Amino acid sequence: MNTTRRTLTCAMLMFTSMACLPAKVSGDEGMYLFNDLPANQLKERYQFEPSGDWADHLRLSSVRFxxxxSGSFISSDGLVLTNHHxxxxxxxxxxxxxxxxIExxxxxxxxxxxxxxxxxxxNQLVSIEDVTARVKAGVKEDASDEDAVKQRRAIISTIEKESFEQxxxxxxxxxxxGGAKYHLYCYKKYTDVRxxxxxxxxxxxxxxxxxxxEYPRYNLDATIMRVYEEGKPAKLEHFLSWNKNPLSEGELVFVSGNPGRTQRIFTVEALEYLRDERIPYVLDFLRRKEILMQQFGLEGTEQAxxxxxxxxxxxxARxxxxxxxxxxxxxxxxxxxxxxxxxLLAELKKNPELQHLASAWTEIEEIQDVKREMxxxxxxxxxTLFGLALQTVLLAGEDAKANELRLREFTDSSRESLMQELLSTAPIYRxxxxxxLxxxxxxxxxxxxxxxxLVQKILDGKAPRERAAALIEGTNLDSVEYRKETIDGGQAAIDSSDDAMIRLALLIEPEYRSVREQNEAIEERERQAYAQVAEAITAMEGTSGYPDATFTLRLAFxxxxxxxxDGxxxxxxxxxxxxxxxxxSHKGQADFDLPQSWMKAKDTIDLQTQLNFVCTADIIGGNSGSPVVDRNGELVGLIFDGNIQSLTSDYLYSDEQSRAVSVSGVGILEALRSIYNAGELADSIGK
Amino acid sequence: MNTTRRTLTCAMLMFTSMACLPAKVSGDEGMYLFNDLPANQLKERYQFEPSGDWADHLRLSSVRFxxxxSGSFISSDGLVLTNHHxxxxxxxxxxxxxxxxIExxxxxxxxxxxxxxxxxxxNQLVSIEDVTARVKAGVKEDASDEDAVKQRRAIISTIEKESFEQxxxxxxxxxxxGGAKYHLYCYKKYTDVRxxxxxxxxxxxxxxxxxxxEYPRYNLDATIMRVYEEGKPAKLEHFLSWNKNPLSEGELVFVSGNPGRTQRIFTVEALEYLRDERIPYVLDFLRRKEILMQQFGLEGTEQAxxxxxxxxxxxxARxxxxxxxxxxxxxxxxxxxxxxxxxLLAELKKNPELQHLASAWTEIEEIQDVKREMxxxxxxxxxTLFGLALQTVLLAGEDAKANELRLREFTDSSRESLMQELLSTAPIYRxxxxxxLxxxxxxxxxxxxxxxxLVQKILDGKAPRERAAALIEGTNLDSVEYRKETIDGGQAAIDSSDDAMIRLALLIEPEYRSVREQNEAIEERERQAYAQVAEAITAMEGTSGYPDATFTLRLAFxxxxxxxxDGxxxxxxxxxxxxxxxxxSHKGQADFDLPQSWMKAKDTIDLQTQLNFVCTADIIGGNSGSPVVDRNGELVGLIFDGNIQSLTSDYLYSDEQSRAVSVSGVGILEALRSIYNAGELADSIGK
Structure with missing residues (x-):
């Protein structure tokens, strides 16, 4: 349901899902698990030894959107800092x-x-537990890919449900x-956010x-929200205090956030598939949608x-x-x-105990061909309307199944989040x-x-636009009440529905399920193969390191x-x-006008105040809004972008030119006070 | 070398080249040859019988860009009217x-x-001669596709050269x-245009x-140029006088211009290829280039x-x-x-004398598969720079061949036009x-x-942008003098050139020639098949009609x-x-501000003056700038667009909703006088 997001949010997640172990770690590379922090690296490179409390406080002050x-708690009464985007x-x-x-x-x-x-x-990450043994025990060794998917889904659903109920x-x-380990993450949820x-x-x-x-940058890509509980501002034990001093070159900083996806363990053949098929395909798709949205916006200022x-x-994303x-x-x-x-493969083949792992590379190569076809x-x-229809139709079908047999987003433990989406009051524009559509x-x-x-059935003898118009004319799914009624009515309401979009979703459902099942089977094969690759790399290169990003909380430094x-x-x-x-210097160019509020305040702003900065921390899409803290755990910045050189970080990190771009904490405070007439808000931050 | 063009110019031509006989003619359909005008239709539908002089005058007053x-002569001293675009x-x-x-x-x-x-x-079309017999005699009946291409090219080159020399x-x-007829078109060229x-x-x-x-429209999509001869305004015998009265609904009008391409004879399988492969491919390409150009324009106002x-x-085009x-x-x-x-096929198969023609449909179906692969x-x-390099390299190779063996654009009769392009003084922006690149x-x-x-050789171990930068750094082809020197130096200059772009063109040349040869062989097969289709249609349906558009002068009405x-x-x-x-009513939207000149002149303009109009004449890309004339042959308008419903005219014309959109002649005169302070120019028009 989430629309695509700008800059470092998870837009990049939409097209792939594998997430694995990285290559050999070098420089400031790494997105570390909070239960496996890079103690040695920090000590060796920066003579820094974070205490358990330091890490716990940072973790509990971090949130995922x-x-x-990403975001962070920044006051005892529920204030949350994230990016504008x-x-x-x-x-x-x-x-x-x-x-x-927005404007x-x-x-x-x-x-x-x-x-x-x-x-x-x-989501605030409250605890992490290693459940690898239990997950692995739940999947039979001789299971087919299809069965392994189901068995793994079942044991995971059961673990999640038990934890949720407890x-x-x-x-x-x-x-x-890449499937070598499974951890149970428990989150406190905040659903009243203002x-x-x-x-x-x-x-x-x-x-x-x-x-x-690009960089240098001058962006105030920041927004402040507040979490509520029972209709009142939440009282928070863990929140970040702010360092009131600007940063200097060379200072050690940490980023606590939720990088969405990296694929650094990918084999050459998997990267070639990305290069030759997947990314060109995605770019064609994105350009198509970009033009579509532009054209729609040309119809009028409201459409824009x-x-x-x-x-x-x-x-x-493009x-x-x-x-x-x-x-x-x-x-x-x-x-x-x-x-x-x-x-690596040459060495592997010389090792009698490990050489069987080499087949994983061949397996991954073969999987790329299947992906190409799919x-x-x-x-x-x-x-949005079709998405709601499909979710509603799937929900009825899934609810008839036992919890452990359901598709991931329909399990009991996911129900509340799903309903939050399905019953959103966000406007839908026909x-x-x-x-x-x-x-x-x-x-x-x-x-x-x-x-x-299927295409002919979907078209129903009409041209695409004509058919889309009939579907939108014939649906009530933009009404929250109607959605609630339909969901509450269960399978009977779906079966007897004459809502055009629900009928379309019913038509498409079998093929949707079939394609999804095939994709999940491919992912399963890939997961198993990369688990072997991870084993081989760990054995041969002795990497301890960090797993590829999974849109879960990580620490980078x-x-x-x-x-x-360019010299x-x-x-x-x-x-x-x-x-x-x-x-x-960009006068007359689109998007280079500062707002009136800035122009008016120009004389009162302390113009020397730090606004943005870059650091070598290893981040990726999903890290947007992550707090940047110093050795004392005090907030110094807010991640909002990576430079152009960082765009290869998905599969290859280097701290030579790759940089994370942040809004300075002091810049946010100065803007609140001198531009936005929000001194009270500024005063309440960090307290 | 021509860049893509807006609206009804020939942008659409860039991707296909077949041009054939239309389906059954209905309503105001048709783009007629000036040597085969639709006398019967005009007489029956509109009781109009144009004289030979009427048609000759209109033809000789029309020009191709x-x-x-398209465009037209509009004064005795060389004025030419066309679209701004x-x-x-x-x-x-x-x-x-x-x-x-432009701005x-x-x-x-x-x-x-x-x-x-x-x-x-x-180009002003001076004469048309049927040379079908001579072309057909030049191609041996049992020639292979590859040989047929060469033989046809040879006889055509010879005919063109003889005519040019005479x-x-x-x-x-x-x-x-579609290859059933060949006509020799002789043009007077004007190359000094101001x-x-x-x-x-x-x-x-x-x-x-x-x-x-879209329509209604309010566009002054007009520009006036002047042709010169020997440094002086050309003295013209044929030019259009202007009707000073606005048009009324129901008036009969004619369009004399150069429609670029239609494919109305296409078989179902050929249309399916367009729908499933060709057009989606072209749209991906266009969207890619659209985003590229937009992104480049974001770099600054000059880049924009x-x-x-x-x-x-x-x-x-998109x-x-x-x-x-x-x-x-x-x-x-x-x-x-x-x-x-x-x-049609069912009837054809019943006819013993014609049934052999049915194989053409199968042949065309098979050709679509080949096209899919290609x-x-x-x-x-x-x-632009690579284009110049490739043309220069090809030119040297082609010049070593006898005229009749050369690629089409390198024959003696095309030389002057080629040089006009190669030695253009238009700026090239690195x-x-x-x-x-x-x-x-x-x-x-x-x-x-x-x-x-070949790709690896082209890359030379570098990333695309890095390689492109080296190529552009290493070429002098943006200098007209350098181009002239290289061309004059012939093969020896090419072979010894250390210009990076020339070297690249030499690297690519063999594959370019090979791909082109394969494409031309496919076109030859298709031409032969469509000639049979045309024969079958003419025999079965008795269509006399008009050939599909070929970017040559046609008359529509x-x-x-x-x-x-929408009701x-x-x-x-x-x-x-x-x-x-x-x-x-579109205040605040991009591109909906009238220029200052209009706002200033608002009180002096006669606001009731006609500005744009639509008519049912059958036009397509390439018709942009075509004069619209009335029964008296007087200019009443200037084609600049088709409405959205006309976009299917490429393969299916209907005068129910499809309309050609024109600037009114009276609107142009009013604008010149009341807005642009160009009364003298307005006075000289039509005289």
């Missing part, structure tokens, strides 16, 4: 033609002005090291798509407002994938990976839905062929550090004065 | 950062202020009715991409200016292809075509070239695969007529008052 980003999904849903929060920003002067997000869920916490079993302050997009996304993934948040997310492809198309990248792989088989039409039907004709039986680009040294920090200069 | 559009290629090439003609418009107050276009060529005229043999007047883009492209292919003309052309695909994805379209085809084989990197190399990696030997859209009647004409209302 279900909309695809992480909050923008909520800002968009709360906006109306008359009150455009104009917002400030609640009192608690009762704080605006409740329609479907936001924040603790009342959201309980997720996370697959780590908007406190957001700047204008002109400030938050200053420089627009042109400056995205409706399309804007999604458009930004698409543009961001730029990120282009960077990834650029790296993979560099012959040196594959040469480097090939060299290492060949060396690349265009999806029948899930990307439209004109935008029409544009999206027409395009999706047209795309389906191309991907499955016009003669495909690094230093505030400039870098050389020029880029300084690690920027300030408000730079923002005004940047605006002046 | 080599940049991909046809002229924009020239406007772009004449612009500098300081003098942005700001232009008016030459005196002859010496008229600006010479760097590489424009206008007459001094540009001489082109045109393939008509800019006289152009409005601002805000007026010419008012409503931008949002209004493109450099990318703008090409971006507009791409956006236009919208046109989307409309074409939409029609083909309507199950009714294919059902209708299938029904007719099945009926779809992504092109190695021609779309960048930053834009870098963006384009990087993208093309990246695209080639995807289409041919990273392991492809129709009436000024509104149409019903609402759309009136056929608009006026200046409507333009101001349209601007007001």
């Amino acid at each position: 279900n909309s695809g980003g 992480v909050a923008s999904d909520t800002l968009h849903k709360l906006s109306t033609p008359e009150m455009n929060l 104009n920003g917002y400030l609640a002067k009192t608690l009762d002005q704080e605006l409740k997000a329609p479907d936001l869920e924040l 603790t009342g916490l959201r309980s997720d079993v996370v697959t780590l090291y 908007l406190v302050w957001a700047p204008e997009t002109e400030a938050a996304f200053f420089g627009g798509d042109a400056d995205n993934f 407002r409706r399309a804007r948040d999604e458009l930004f997310g698409i543009q961001n 730029k990120a994938y282009s960077g990834m492809l650029g790296g993979l198309q560099d012959p040196q990248t594959i040469a480097q990976k090939t060299q290492r792989q060949e060396k 690349i265009d088989r999806s029948v899930s039409l990307r439209s 004109d935008l839905e029409l544009a999206k 027409s395009d999706e039907i047209s795309r389906l004709i191309i991907s499955r062929g016009a003669d495909d039986e 690094g230093t505030v550090k400039g870098y050389v680009e 020029k040294m880029i300084k690690p920090t920027t300030n408000f004065a730079g923002a005004f200069q940047h605006a002046a | 080599n940049s991909g559009g 046809v002229a924009s290629d020239t406007l772009h090439k004449l612009s500098t950062p300081e003098m942005n003609l 700001n418009g232009y008016l030459a107050k005196t002859l010496d202020q008229e600006l010479k276009a760097p590489d424009l060529e206008l 007459t001094g005229l540009r001489s082109d043999v045109v393939t008509l009715y 800019l006289v007047w152009a409005p601002e883009t805000e007026a010419a492209f008012f409503g931008g991409d949002a209004d493109n292919f 200016r450099r990318a703008r003309d090409e971006l507009f052309g791409i956006q236009n 919208k046109a292809y989307s409309g074409m695909l939409g029609g083909l994805q309507d199950p009714q379209t294919i059902a209708q075509k299938t029904q007719r085809q099945e009926k 779809i992504d084989r092109s190695v021609s990197l779309r960048s 930053d834009l070239e870098l963006a384009k 990087s993208d093309e190399i990246s695209r080639l990696i995807i289409s041919r695969g990273a392991d492809d030997e 129709g009436t000024v007529k509104g149409y019903v859209e 609402k009647m759309i009136k056929p004409t608009t006026n200046f008052a409507g333009a101001f209302q349209h601007a007001a």
Whole structure:
């Protein structure tokens, strides 16, 4: 249900799901598990030995956004800091033609002005437990791929359900090291989240798509929300206090957030599949959707407002994938990976006890061929109304099954989160839905062929746009009440429904289930193969390291550090004065106007205040909104982007040029006080 | 070398080349040959019998633009009327950062202020001769496809060369009715063409991409140029006088212009190939280039200016292809075509003398499979500098051959036009070239695969952008003098050249020639098959009709007529008052601001003057800039667009909703006088 997200949110997650062990760790590389922190590296490289309390406090002060980003608690009375672009999904849903929060920003002067997000869920990671043995015991050794999927799903559902019933916490079993380990993560959920302050997009996304993934930057990509419990601001034990001093080059910093996905363990053949098939396919898809959203926005200013948040997310993903492809198309990248792989395999084959693991590489190579065939088989039409219909239809079917047999998102322990999505009060725009659904039907004709039986049934003798119009005309799913009734009515309500979108979802459901089952079987094969690869790498190279990213909480570290680009040294920090200069030197260009609030406040802002900075910490999409803290665990910054050189981090990290980009904590405070007339809010932060 | 063009210019031509006989003619359908005018239809439907002089005068007053559009002579001293978007290629090439003609418009107050276009060529059709017998005699009956291509090319080159040497005229043999007929077209060429007047883009492209292919419209999509001979304004015998009265609904009008391509004879299987493979492929390509150009434009206002003309052309083509695909994805379209085809084939098979022709349909079906395989084989990197390098390299090779053995564009009779292109003084922007070439190399990696030997040689161990940068750094081909030297130096200069782009072209040349040869062999097979289809259709349905469009001069006819859209009647004409209302009702939207000149002149303009109108004449891309004349042969309008319903005209024409959109002649005169302070120019028109 989540729309695509900008910059470092999880947009990149939408197309793949594997997540594995990294290659040999070097420099400031690494996204570490909170129950397996890099004590040795920190001690050796930085003479820093974090205490257990230090780590626990940081973990419990960190939150994950279900909309695809990260955040942190920053006051005892529930304040949460994240990026504007992480909050923008909520800002968009709360906006109306008359009150455009994304464009104009917002400030609640009192608690009762704080605006409740329609479907936001924040997760605070309370505990981690290793359940590897139990999961592995639940899957029979001689099971087929299809059976293994089901057995693993069953044992995981059971573990999650037991935990949920025991603790009342959201309980997720996370697959780590490509299936070598399974950890049970328990989260406290916050589902009453309200908007406190957001700047204008002109400030938050200053420089627009042109400056995205670039540096130096001057962005106030920050928003403050507040979590509530029982209708009152939540009382928090763990929250970050703020360092009131600017950062200097060389300072050690830590990032605590939820990197979405990396694929650093990928074999050469898997990377080649990404380079030759998957990423080109995804880029064609993204460009198609980018143009679609642009065209829709041309119909009027209100249409532009409706399309804007999604458009930004698409543009961001397109730029990120282009960077990834650029790296993979560099012959040196594959040469480097090939060299290492060949060396490893050669050594492996000499080792009588490990040589059986070499078959994993062949297996992965074969899996790529299957993926190639499956690349265009999806029948899930990307439209909010169809998504709701399909979820509703699937829900009825899944509810008839025992918990451990259900698809992942329909288990008992996931129910509350699912309902939060299905019954969201976020507006649904029928004109935008029409544009999206027409395009999706047209795309389906191309991907499955016009003669495909299912396609012909979907079309019902009509052209794509005509059919989409009839479907949208014939559905009531944009009414929350109607959705609730239908869900409550269960299978009987679904079967007797004459809602056009529900009928369409029923038509598509069998094929959706079939394709999903096939994809999950492929993932299972891949998981098993990468578990062997992980075993081989650990045995041969002695990596302890960290597992590939899984959109779960990780700790990264690094230093505030400039870098050389095209022979020029880029300084690690920027300030408000730079923002005004940047605006002046790009006068007349779209997205380079600072907002009126900044122009008016220019004389009162301390222009030397630090605004953005870069550090070497290893981050990726999903880390958006992550707090950056210093040795004392005090907040110094807010991750919002990576530079263009970091876009290969998905499969290859290097701290030579790759940098994480943050808003400075001091910059946020200065903006609140000097620009946004929010001194009280600023005063309450960190307390 | 021509960049893509907006609206009804020939952008759509870039991807296919077949051009054939149409289906059964109905209503105001038809793009007729000037040597085979639809006398019966005009007499029956409109009681109009044009004299030979009427037709000759109209033909000799019409011109074709080599940049991909049409135009007309409108004064005895060389004035030429065309669209702003046809002229924009020239406007772009004449612009500098300081003098942005596309954005700001232009008016030459005196002859010496008229600006010479760097590489424009206008063609006036002087004569048509049927050379079918001679061409057919030149191809042996038992020749293989490859040999047939060569033999046909040889006889055509010979005919063209003889004609050129006899007459001094540009001489082109045109393939008509899918290869059933060949006509020799002789053109007088004008290569000294100067800019006289152009409005601002805000007026010419008012409503931008949002209004493109829409109606009602309010666009002043007009530009006036002048042809020169021997440094002086050409003295013209044939030019159009202007009707000073506005058009009324129901009036009979004629369009004389150069429709680029239609494919109305296409078999069902050929249309399915378009729907399933070709158009989706082209749309992916166009969206890729659209985003590329947009991204380049984000780098700064000057970059935006450099990318703008090409971006507009791409956006236009993308919208046109989307409309074409939409029609083909309507199950009714294919059902209708299938029904007719099945009926025809059934009847054909009953006829002992004609039944052998039925094999053509099977042949065409098989050809689609070959095309499917060839779809992504092109190695021609779309960048101006690479294009120049490849042309230069090919030229040296072709010059070593006898005239009749050369590739089409390198024959003696084409030499002057080729040189006009190769030695154009239009600026070449290295930053834009870098963006384009990087993208093309990246695209080639995807289409041919990273392991492809040629791709590896092209990359030379570097990433696409790095390699493109080295190529552009290492070439001098942006210098006209250098190009001239290299061309004059012939094969020896090429062989010893250390210019990086020339070296690249030499590397790619063999594969380019091979792919081209394969494509031409496929076209030959298709031509032969469609000649049989044409024969069958003519025999069974008795169609005399017109051949599919071939970017040669045609006459279309129709009436000024509104149409019903979504149950609402759309009136056929608009006026200046409507333009101001349209601007007001789209306030705040991009591309809906009228220029300052219009706002200033609002009180002096006669707001009731007709501005745009629609008629039922059958037009397509390439018709842009075509004059619209009345029964008296007097100019009443200037074609600039088709409505969205006309986008299926490529393969299916219907005058129910499909409309050609024109600027009114009276609107142009009013604008010149009341807005552009160009009364003298207005007075000289038609005289």
